[in-house]
Amino acid sequence: MTTQPSFVNPVLLQELSESFRLHNQIPSDLYTRFRIKRGLRNADGTGVLVGASRLGNVHGYILNEGEREPIEGRLTYRGYNVYDLIHGLEQEDRFGFEEVGYLLMCGALPTRRQLDEFQRSIGLERALPDNFTEDMIMRAPSRDIMNKLAGATLALYSYDPNPDETTVENIMRQGISLMAKFPVIISHAYQAKRRYFDGDSMFLHVPDPDRSTAENILHLVRPNGKYSDDEAKLLDRCLILHAEHGGGNNSSFTVRVTSSSGTDTYSAIAAAVSALKGPRHGGANLRVVRQFEEMKENISDWTDEGAVADYLCKILDGEAGDGSGLIYGMGHAIYTLSDPRAVALKKAARPLAESKGFSREMDLIELVEKLTPAIFAEKKGSDKPMCANVDMYSGLVYKMLGLPKSLYTPLFATARIVGWMAHRLEEVTTGGKIIRPAYKPLCKSVVYKNLDERG
Ligand SMILES: CC(=O)SCCNC(=O)CCNC(=O)[C@H](O)C(C)(C)COP(=O)(O)OP(=O)(O)OC[C@H]1O[C@@H](n2cnc3c(N)ncnc32)[C@H](O)[C@@H]1OP(=O)(O)O
Numbered sequence: 416m417t418t419q420p421s422f423v424n425p426v427l428l429q430e431l432s433e434s435f436r437l438h439n440q441i442p443s444d445l446y447t448r449f450r451i452k453r454g455l456r457n458a459d460g461t462g463v464l465v466g467a468s469r470l471g472n473v474h475g476y477i478l479n480e481g482e483r484e485p486i487e488g489r490l491t492y493r494g495y496n497v498y499d500l501i502h503g504l505e506q507e508d509r510f511g512f513e514e515v516g517y518l519l520m521c522g523a524l525p526t527r528r529q530l531d532e533f534q535r536s537i538g539l540e541r542a543l544p545d546n547f548t549e550d551m552i553m554r555a556p557s558r559d560i561m562n563k564l565a566g567a568t569l570a571l572y573s574y575d576p577n578p579d580e581t582t583v584e585n586i587m588r589q590g591i592s593l594m595a596k597f598p599v600i601i602s603h604a605y606q607a608k609r610r611y612f613d614g615d616s617m618f619l620h621v622p623d624p625d626r627s628t629a630e631n632i633l634h635l636v637r638p639n640g641k642y643s644d645d646e647a648k649l650l651d652r653c654l655i656l657h658a659e660h661g662g663g664n665n666s667s668f669t670v671r672v673t674s675s676s677g678t679d680t681y682s683a684i685a686a687a688v689s690a691l692k693g694p695r696h697g698g699a700n701l702r703v704v705r706q707f708e709e710m711k712e713n714i715s716d717w718t719d720e721g722a723v724a725d726y727l728c729k730i731l732d733g734e735a736g737d738g739s740g741l742i743y744g745m746g747h748a749i750y751t752l753s754d755p756r757a758v759a760l761k762k763a764a765r766p767l768a769e770s771k772g773f774s775r776e777m778d779l780i781e782l783v784e785k786l787t788p789a790i791f792a793e794k795k796g797s798d799k800p801m802c803a804n805v806d807m808y809s810g811l812v813y814k815m816l817g818l819p820k821s822l823y824t825p826l827f828a829t830a831r832i833v834g835w836m837a838h839r840l841e842e843v844t845t846g847g848k849i850i851r852p853a854y855k856p857l858c859k860s861v862v863y864k865n866l867d868e869r870g
């Protein structure tokens with residue numbers, strides 16, 4: 416696989432970019448002057464209310480006399496606390512991601528018969544269309560599995576006999592099919608990456624209709640296709656924790672925006688995958704891993720609080736890390752004192768870290784979690800509480816499960832597909848209006864000049 420060189424003249428590129436910079440400045444004070452809700456946020460940082468949803472609740476603060484009062488985070492799916500859902504599954508010692516998909520998309524927990532039927536349909540839908548892996552994945556492999564997943568999702572439109580109909584029945588059918596196929600697509604795309612970009616062998620295992628999503632992922636990704644029940648159950652819980660997060664998160668809102676135009680399921684979901692890839696959203700789980708790899712290379716004693724604190728200051732100053740100034744895995748738009756998913760993942764990671772020899776790594780992550788809020792507050796003069804988010808510990812859990820880094824964000828998408836489909840169903844049936852916010856126009860009228868009269 417070779418990339419194509421660019422034929423765009425570099426001198427032209429320089430000139431175009433300089434012109435862009437000259438004509439596209441928007442001073443920050445204009446945002447305040449025109450009361451622009453930058454990032455669709457109110458002045459107090461809360462999100463602008465743009466819709467209503469019965470899907471769940473992301474609860475991170477209480478508004479008291481107009482002020483945000485920090486609280487421990489709580490996440491509910493259709494009214495059920497995500498902790499209670501996982502606790503129930505633990506008690507019955509069974510897989511639950513499919514059931515959570517049912518709950519989110521349909522609105523209520525299934526009976527045993529309904530769940531059996533749902534799982535049977537997922538099993539039958541797992542296989543990709545004939546030659547899909549060869550034509551859509553192997554012929555043009557990508558070093559980024561999220562890009563391949565978005566492309567493959569769009570491509571599935573061509574194989575659907577009824578792709579455009581927006582009835583509940585048709586979208587539900589498409590949701591079950593995508594939920595079933597995502598694990599296969601990301602695993603095959605990963606195998607193609609191994610073969611064509613990493614020079615490794617490729618193992619194209621066949622999905623098993625009788626196994627759960629988590630079991631299929633481990634079976635499809637691992638060269639020998641083997642895994643333990645504990646490993647598969649842990650992955651199942653990770654999928655559940657990533658399944659849904661309100662209508663306002665960037666990728667779900669993307670589904671809302673695209674669905675409101677009346678477009679098809681494949682287009683809306685491909686757009687959501689593309690949004691999730693971003694490093695400030697789901698792509699942060701990969702950045703977290705890179706951030707810790709870099710810290711471990713540059714800090715000789717990982718338990719030295721002073722050295723770790725200095726490094727975090729450098730990251731915030733853009734002198735370390737990826738230069739963005741962001742400490743990945745920290746901060747959240749809604750959660751203040753804690754992200755319940757990070758709390759659950761941390762709890763699951765600790766015993767595994769002890770038994771698999773990752774304790775020092777886990778200690779370092781916990782140290783960063785502990786030090787960042789005060790360092791951030793001091794450097795930025797901010798009094799906003801800051802907590803670890805879902806992406807802080809997920810990478811470590813996946814690493815301990817032997818899953819490859821290039822699948823960390825695709826695993827997020829494989830879980831979030833059920834939330835996205837539920838939002839699509841809700842938007843199509845209850846949204847009722849094309850989403851169309853406004854941008855303050857800042858351009859002044861200019862008199863047109865013919866080509867020969869310009870500079
Ligand atoms: C699945 C998920 O999407 S979870 C989030 C995963 N993302 C990350 O881990 C990336 C690091 N974190 C962040 O970039 C942010 O905390 C976000 C994107 C998650 C939330 O951003 P916001 O909603 O803007 O958070 P908030 O309003 O509290 O931010 C206030 C300021 O602090 C900055 N900030 C927040 N978190 C961080 C951080 N971890 N490192 C550095 N700066 C940060 C914001 O960029 C913002 O700066 P600005 O005022 O100059 O724009």
Ligand SMILES: O=C([O-])CC(=O)C(=O)O
Pocket residue numbers: 473659660661663664665696748749804805
């Ligand atoms: O809610 C958000 O903004 C981001 C997030 O944590 C998610 O989508 O899981």
